[in-house]
Amino acid sequence: MTTTHMPTREVIRRAPDRAHDHSGPHPLDPAVWQRILNNVRIHHPTLNRVWFDQMSPRQLTNGVIQATVQTPAQLNFCQSQCQQPFTAAAQAITGRLVSVSFHCDNLPRTGGGIFNDHDQPLQLNPDLTFENFVIGPCNRLAHAASTAVGEQPGKAYNPLFIHGGVGLGKTHLLQAISQRVLERDAGLRILYLSCDSFINQFMNAVENGEMNQFRHRYRDVDILIIDDIHFLAGRDRTQEEFFHTFNTLYQGHKQIILSADCPPSEIPELEERLVSRFNWGLVAPIDKPCYETRVAIVKKKSKMRGLELPDDVVCYVAAKIDNNTRELEGAITKLQGMSMLHEGRIDMEVAKAALGETVNAEQKRVTIQHILDAVTKYYNVRLSDLQSKRRHKSIAFPRQVCMYLARRHTRFSLEEIGGYFGGRDHTTVMHAVRTVTADVAEDPEVAQQLNRLEAQLTN
Numbered sequence: 100m101t102t103t104h105m106p107t108r109e110v111i112r113r114a115p116d117r118a119h120d121h122s123g124p125h126p127l128d129p130a131v132w133q134r135i136l137n138n139v140r141i142h143h144p145t146l147n148r149v150w151f152d153q154m155s156p157r158q159l160t161n162g163v164i165q166a167t168v169q170t171p172a173q174l175n176f177c178q179s180q181c182q183q184p185f186t187a188a189a190q191a192i193t194g195r196l197v198s199v200s201f202h203c204d205n206l207p208r209t210g211g212g213i214f215n216d217h218d219q220p221l222q223l224n225p226d227l228t229f230e231n232f233v234i235g236p237c238n239r240l241a242h243a244a245s246t247a248v249g250e251q252p253g254k255a256y257n258p259l260f261i262h263g264g265v266g267l268g269k270t271h272l273l274q275a276i277s278q279r280v281l282e283r284d285a286g287l288r289i290l291y292l293s294c295d296s297f298i299n300q301f302m303n304a305v306e307n308g309e310m311n312q313f314r315h316r317y318r319d320v321d322i323l324i325i326d327d328i329h330f331l332a333g334r335d336r337t338q339e340e341f342f343h344t345f346n347t348l349y350q351g352h353k354q355i356i357l358s359a360d361c362p363p364s365e366i367p368e369l370e371e372r373l374v375s376r377f378n379w380g381l382v383a384p385i386d387k388p389c390y391e392t393r394v395a396i397v398k399k400k401s402k403m404r405g406l407e408l409p410d411d412v413v414c415y416v417a418a419k420i421d422n423n424t425r426e427l428e429g430a431i432t433k434l435q436g437m438s439m440l441h442e443g444r445i446d447m448e449v450a451k452a453a454l455g456e457t458v459n460a461e462q463k464r465v466t467i468q469h470i471l472d473a474v475t476k477y478y479n480v481r482l483s484d485l486q487s488k489r490r491h492k493s494i495a496f497p498r499q500v501c502m503y504l505a506r507r508h509t510r511f512s513l514e515e516i517g518g519y520f521g522g523r524d525h526t527t528v529m530h531a532v533r534t535v536t537a538d539v540a541e542d543p544e545v546a547q548q549l550n551r552l553e554a555q556l557t558n
């Protein structure tokens with residue numbers, strides 16, 4: 100490891116003497132670049148990406164090593180996170196006051212690219228590509244449809260509606276589609292935003308009399324991507340506006356891509372004409388990954404981080420963490436931290452120590468009874484009230500909190516939870532979960548109440 104710090108001035112091919120260091124371009128010895136990469140990988144393991152190997156540092160010009168990356172997303176990543184580590188590594192390896200700068204030959208043409216709701220360029224995550232997406236029975240259709248849309252936007256499936264639970268890969272696919280589209284045609288214009296942003300922008304536009312600008316922004320794009328479209332539930336005026344946005348784009352053969360936590364027909368209080376339009380193209384579910392898919396995901400994610408895990412550890416992680424893929428990633432990050440403490444060694448003993456917490460948390464199963472005990476005591480209500488049809492806020496809110504906690508901490512289905520709390524249907528439970536989620540985000544008092552209740556349940 101120490102050799103990576105040793106200045107090796109002679110490794111710059113045809114190294115000029117000091118007086119000429121900062122003059123014209125000089126080719127950079129590939130071996131020097133390799134040593135710079137190794138240095139970064141050793142000192143910044145969490146930054147490491149497999150595609151670093153594809154960077155082509157062509158030359159050293161005026162004291163700057165120019166490294167070329169393949170995609171705009173990689174460029175964003177490098178410019179925001181890698182400039183300093185690469186420069187420090189380059190200086191350590193060459194012993195010169197050089198810096199590293201990143202370039203991409205494939206930048207979008209004027210007007211093209213991906214933008215957020217404020218018309219600012221959106222930073223795509225270079226890890227969220229099709230190449231890094233593991234296909235299994237849980238997501239095969241969503242993946243196939245997404246690649247088809249990425250290859251032929253506006254022609255394959257329109258709209259594409261992807262739905263599934265938390266952390267199962269919806270955003271990954273939306274970003275992968277965007278990256279594929281822009282790789283193929285950097286001149287296309289993509290607008291990517293959350294449904295919340297659409298609602299807020301619409302309300303602002305109405306308030307400020309700026310509907311023309313609003314319509315122009317949303318209808319003059321090649322691809323419109325809206326995340327969490329289920330938040331349109333109950334928003335009559337925004338639904339009306341979205342209906343017209345949808346029609347304009349659809350008639351112009353522009354691609355519409357939507358994601359949600361449930362299929363269109365299960366979004367409560369959504370106009371029938373929108374439900375039917377959302378079903379016009381392809382509705383693709385993503386389910387929880389099965390064991391084999393989890394094994395493949397752990398392998399892929401650890402490889403992406405340059406982490407070598409023995410097979411028994413891979414299987415152990417995949418068996419222990421069966422909830423969603425985001426949690427699998429968290430486990431790999433923990434293992435990576437542990438591997439640094441154990442000189443890169445990861446065996447079952449280290450893995451068990453690293454995941455001890457997660458495993459225990461998994462083992463501490465919260466039951467409906469725990470939730471009822473905590474909520475009835477906290478809000479001073481009776482179980483019979485929670486299970487009754489009473490709609491007074493003093494009862495309705497604790498009931499919604501119970502549903503929210505049951506959804507987050509138990510494995511009961513929406514139907515089971517609804518049935519338990521007074522024979523209500525699954526859309527009532529979904530509504531309760533959304534209401535409490537929004538209250539927690541917007542009202543610090545509710546956030547504190549939920550924090551206390553969850554601490555009681557999980558400690």
Ligand SMILES: Nc1ncnc2c1ncn2[C@@H]1O[C@H](COP(=O)(O)OP(=O)(O)OP(=O)(O)O)[C@@H](O)[C@H]1O
Nearest residue numbers: 231232233264265266267268269270271396424425
């Ligand atoms: N099939 C898969 N292959 C590889 N990585 C995956 C897969 N599914 C999910 N992931 C990873 O899991 C993490 C969570 O996925 P993502 O953010 O796409 O979830 P989501 O469905 O959008 O969740 P949320 O509804 O909370 O936004 C990401 O880092 C993603 O790369």
